[in-house]
Amino acid sequence: MATNNRSRSRTQFDNMKYEIASQLGINLKQGYNGDLTSREAGTIGGNIVKKVFESYTGNQYPQYDTNQQNQ
Numbered sequence: 370m371a372t373n374n375r376s377r378s379r380t381q382f383d384n385m386k387y388e389i390a391s392q393l394g395i396n397l398k399q400g401y402n403g404d405l406t407s408r409e410a411g412t413i414g415g416n417i418v419k420k421v422f423e424s425y426t427g428n429q430y431p432q433y434d435t436n437q438q439n440q
Contacts, residue, residue, distance in 0.1 A: 389416045 390397035393416065395409050402410075423429060 385420065386413060386417060389413055389420070392416075 387397055390413050393412060395405070395413060397405070397413065
């Protein structure tokens with residue numbers, strides 16, 4: 370039973386990953402994706418974190434201005 374739940378979770382995660390990559394215009398294929406840049410992979414991962422955070426808390430992920438220098 371636990372294996373079935375784990376498999377279902379993995380499938381849902383993979384579906385979300387491909388959906389986000391598609392929305393961002395990043396060509397993500399099943400299997401090896403070593404041709405992705407670090408920026409592309411990080412963008413996909415960052416958007417996954419935002420989506421999981423929003424679904425878990427029901428709140429929007431806070432936006433920070435990364436261009437502003439520390440004072």
